[in-house]
Amino acid sequence: MNRKVIILTKILLKSGFGTQEKRNKKGKISIFDKKAVLYLIIALSLLPLITSIVTVTASIYNALAQIGQQGVILSLGIIAVSFVTFFFGIIYVLNVFYFSSDIERLLPLPLKPSQILVAKFLTVVFYEYLTELIMLFPILMVYGVKNGEGIAFYLMSAVVFLLVPVVPLIMASIIVMIIMRFTNIGRHKDLFKIIGGIIGIVLALGLNMVIQNAVSRSLDPKALQDMLLSGGNSFVGVIGKMFPGAEFAAKGLANSTSINGLVNLLVFAALAAVGFLIFIYLGEIVYFKGVIGLSEAGGSKSADIEKLRKRSVKNSKLKSYLGKEIKLLIRTPIYFLNCVLTNFIWPVIFLVMPVVQSAGTNDVSFDMLRSVIANSENASIVLASAVAAAIFIAGTNGITATSISREGQQLYVNKYLPMSYTEQLYAKVLCGIIFSTIGMIGLIVTVAVLLKLGTVIAILSFIAGFIAIFSTSLTGILIDLYNPKLNWDTEQKAVKQNMNVVVNMLISMALAFLTVFGITMLETDLYTTFAILVLVFGILDIVLYRFLDYKGAEIFSRIE
Amino acid sequence: MIELSNVSKTFNGKVRAVDNVTLTVKDGEIFGFLGPNGAGKTTTIKIITGILNADSGSVKINGYDIKKDAIQAKFQFGFVPDDPNMFLRLKGIEYLNFMADIYDVPSDVRRQRIEVLAERFEMTKALGDQIQSYSHGMRQKIVIMGVLIHNPSVWILDEPMTGLDPKSSFTLKEMMREHADKGNTVFFSTHILEVAEKICDRVAIINKGRILFSGNLEEMREHFKSNESLEKMFLELTQNE
Ligand SMILES: Nc1ncnc2c1ncn2[C@@H]1O[C@H](COP(=O)(O)OP(=O)(O)OP(=O)(O)O)[C@@H](O)[C@H]1O
Numbered sequence: 001m002n003r004k005v006i007i008l009t010k011i012l013l014k015s016g017f018g019t020q021e022k023r024n025k026k027g028k029i030s031i032f033d034k035k036a037v038l039y040l041i042i043a044l045s046l047l048p049l050i051t052s053i054v055t056v057t058a059s060i061y062n063a064l065a066q067i068g069q070q071g072v073i074l075s076l077g078i079i080a081v082s083f084v085t086f087f088f089g090i091i092y093v094l095n096v097f098y099f100s101s102d103i104e105r106l107l108p109l110p111l112k113p114s115q116i117l118v119a120k121f122l123t124v125v126f127y128e129y130l131t132e133l134i135m136l137f138p139i140l141m142v143y144g145v146k147n148g149e150g151i152a153f154y155l156m157s158a159v160v161f162l163l164v165p166v167v168p169l170i171m172a173s174i175i176v177m178i179i180m181r182f183t184n185i186g187r188h189k190d191l192f193k194i195i196g197g198i199i200g201i202v203l204a205l206g207l208n209m210v211i212q213n214a215v216s217r218s219l220d221p222k223a224l225q226d227m228l229l230s231g232g233n234s235f236v237g238v239i240g241k242m243f244p245g246a247e248f249a250a251k252g253l254a255n256s257t258s259i260n261g262l263v264n265l266l267v268f269a270a271l272a273a274v275g276f277l278i279f280i281y282l283g284e285i286v287y288f289k290g291v292i293g294l295s296e297a298g299g300s301k302s303a304d305i306e307k308l309r310k311r312s313v314k315n316s317k318l319k320s321y322l323g324k325e326i327k328l329l330i331r332t333p334i335y336f337l338n339c340v341l342t343n344f345i346w347p348v349i350f351l352v353m354p355v356v357q358s359a360g361t362n363d364v365s366f367d368m369l370r371s372v373i374a375n376s377e378n379a380s381i382v383l384a385s386a387v388a389a390a391i392f393i394a395g396t397n398g399i400t401a402t403s404i405s406r407e408g409q410q411l412y413v414n415k416y417l418p419m420s421y422t423e424q425l426y427a428k429v430l431c432g433i434i435f436s437t438i439g440m441i442g443l444i445v446t447v448a449v450l451l452k453l454g455t456v457i458a459i460l461s462f463i464a465g466f467i468a469i470f471s472t473s474l475t476g477i478l479i480d481l482y483n484p485k486l487n488w489d490t491e492q493k494a495v496k497q498n499m500n501v502v503v504n505m506l507i508s509m510a511l512a513f514l515t516v517f518g519i520t521m522l523e524t525d526l527y528t529t530f531a532i533l534v535l536v537f538g539i540l541d542i543v544l545y546r547f548l549d550y551k552g553a554e555i556f557s558r559i560e
Numbered sequence: 561m562i563e564l565s566n567v568s569k570t571f572n573g574k575v576r577a578v579d580n581v582t583l584t585v586k587d588g589e590i591f592g593f594l595g596p597n598g599a600g601k602t603t604t605i606k607i608i609t610g611i612l613n614a615d616s617g618s619v620k621i622n623g624y625d626i627k628k629d630a631i632q633a634k635f636q637f638g639f640v641p642d643d644p645n646m647f648l649r650l651k652g653i654e655y656l657n658f659m660a661d662i663y664d665v666p667s668d669v670r671r672q673r674i675e676v677l678a679e680r681f682e683m684t685k686a687l688g689d690q691i692q693s694y695s696h697g698m699r700q701k702i703v704i705m706g707v708l709i710h711n712p713s714v715w716i717l718d719e720p721m722t723g724l725d726p727k728s729s730f731t732l733k734e735m736m737r738e739h740a741d742k743g744n745t746v747f748f749s750t751h752i753l754e755v756a757e758k759i760c761d762r763v764a765i766i767n768k769g770r771i772l773f774s775g776n777l778e779e780m781r782e783h784f785k786s787n788e789s790l791e792k793m794f795l796e797l798t799q800n801e
């Protein structure tokens with residue numbers, strides 16, 4: 001559009017990805033680039049998803065090609081991506097248009113609302129391209145290769161790829177802008193972010209479930225044909241109508257060599273352009289009105305003296321400090337989503353979803369798992385696995401591994417309070433232990449209900465797991481003590497781009513593996529196994545605890 | 561009482577932020593710590609409060625060494641840092657209770673203090689909200705209230721008037737006077753020379769980490785053999801260096 005918009009977009013993208021991050025205070029350069037490692041891990045974790053999308057697309061193609069209906073794949077893919085873009089769009093738009101802290105710096109600049117708006121819109125479009133890269137790109141490629149398409153198809157694909165997110169995003173933007181303009185829910189920024197994050201996770205899990213489902217069905221081409229062309233199709237049709245243009249894009253691609261195809265593509269592009277103009281026009285009217293004054297959150301109910309009196313009761317230092325840690329963890333959206341919610345997500349991903357999915361099918365793997373667990377010969381392994389899972393939960397939530405980092409530039413406050421550093425560190429470890437334990441209880445209860453884990457093993461797992469949780473919580477805080485990441489400007493960087501979390505996760509995975517491996521090798525009976533686990537982790541806890549006791553305060557006092 | 565003897569601190573092996581500072585702030589006085597930007601005021605205060613470790617020298621507060629008797633020493637003072645942005649997601653009342661817990665303030669005492677302080681700083685209505693919704697001045701006030709709630713004998717304040725409205729600024733000055741008159745110690749840094757002139761019993765002027773002068777206003781006037789305003793002396797002091 002114009003130069004300012006492009007410059008602004010670049011800056012927004014850069015700061016969003018945190019590329020301007022400073023080196024740490026002492027000017028140390030780490031041995032390997034931490035961020036590259038992080039991206040590599042993210043990319044690797046997406047591989048299974050991409051692989052299953054490719055497999056599913058290929059088998060759907062085979063099934064539909066038999067009856068000459070393979071074009072349906074394109075509309076399915078485009079509609080699915082539009083749908084996902086729309087939902088992620090709502091979250092992105094809320095964050096980027098309204099909640100990001102740069103808005104206060106942009107408002108005083110001599111820019112038109114539409115310039116800021118377009119720059120922010122382009123930023124979000126760019127984020128959506130990443131989603132598309134995972135979802136749409138493989139579909140287009142598989143179709144192109146299998147259908148033996150020529151250069152025209154790939155050129156059109158590129159255009160479609162670039163334009164697909166536009167219409168759903170415009171819809172998401174308009175909905176959000178109107179809500180933010182005419183209601184005051186924007187005041188509850190933190191709550192909003194938390195809910196948005198949860199919706200995002202649910203959506204991602206749901207999507208994964210749908211794909212897994214498709215994978216299992218794609219084995220039978222006849223069933224697939226029926227599903228796609230009859231009942232299922234009407235659902236697709238409804239969603240398709242939600243996003244005007246998706247059909248045109250699909251038709252364009254399916255007939256890439258004919259004039260008809262080109263016309264369809266042009267209609268698709270024209271719709272996007274018209275939508276964009278409407279968006280700018282509306283944005284010019286409502287955007288600034290919704291955004292100005294957003295940062296002055298809260299302030300609705302005033303406290304009366306009586307309530308203040310009731311709340312003012314003396315507590316011990318440790319309890320009060322712990323309370324502060326917990327409150328900040330729960331109330332800060334990024335911390336809540338990354339450190340608290342993750343405790344509960346694992347059982348859902350690995351147990352609840354697969355079980356729900358396999359229900360009603362002739363999938364017997366869970367029945368087998370149940371009988372394995374029920375078999376008393378396996379009791380020791382089951383116990384060891386439960387303990388390993390508890391270690392994994394405590395190691396991945398990153399609560400203790402970021403407990404110093406999360407203090408950021410405000411760390412100095414802890415230095416002048418008359419509370420010994422050791423005691424402060426205890427409170428921080430305790431905070432991690434509490435959430436990890438709740439997570440572990442969630443896991444054990446889930447396993448007990450879904451996989452019929454026996455009461456005795458459940459109780460033994462709880463005790464041994466609880467003792468094991470101390471170890472990973474302690475290693476977490478020790479790692480963070482030695483190399484805290486304090487120089488951040490957004491909380492995101494304290495927990496998401498923090499290598500300490502990854503290191504402690506790796507340590508916990510190693511511990512978890514060793515636990516299961518060791519017990520498998522030993523072949524001891526249940527109670528001996530229990531005694532061994534309690535003893536080994538008990539000793540480990542004491543050693544780590546002693547070390548924290550002995551060295552912790554000293555290291556803490558050296559952090560400046 | 562605050563005693564600094566031969567305190568030095570160097571950053572990155574280069575910047576001598578505090579250079580062999582020796583100072584005594586006696587009971588019953590308001591002590592102003594003056595100096596241009598980057599003079600070393602905040603660094604000195606951070607050393608006194610135990611936030612930074614000095615490279616050499618020692619700091620005692622009411623006789624307790626900040627390094628050797630850290631906890632006892634920290635119980636002696638209340639500190640208002642130059643940046644009031646802390647615990648932004650706690651509610652005002654939660655912050656006050658947190659501070660009261662850390663400083664062992666009994667329930668009935670804190671209740672009464674919260675009421676009085678909230679009234680005096682006109683913060684009663686805001687105490688139920690999260691600190692992130694406060695204005696700069698309100699954040700400053702809640703931090704000051706967090707100090708007053710445990711009624712320490714030594715007050716250490718880093719540019720406490722910044723951002724306060726005239727009325728709150730007046731209230732704070734009034735409280736500082738009352739506090740010192742009861743035989744307690746008030747130590748604060750400021751740029752506002754009029755404030756220092758009006759309320760300080762003694763001042764010290766620091767530049768480039770060195771104490772250029774320390775004494776009462778009379779001595780200072782004598783020292784410069786003039787009756788010019790402190791502002792002129794201040795400029796002279798810092799320029800001659
Ligand atoms: N963390 C740090 N790392 C490196 N240098 C620092 C650090 N903190 C302060 N300095 C340096 O120490 C010197 C003294 O800074 P200090 O903050 O004490 O000044 P000040 O008197 O409080 O100034 P102001 O009036 O602006 O608040 C400055 O030269 C500053 O650059």
Ligand SMILES: [Mg+2]
Nearest residue numbers: 601602603642
């Ligand atoms: Mg300063």
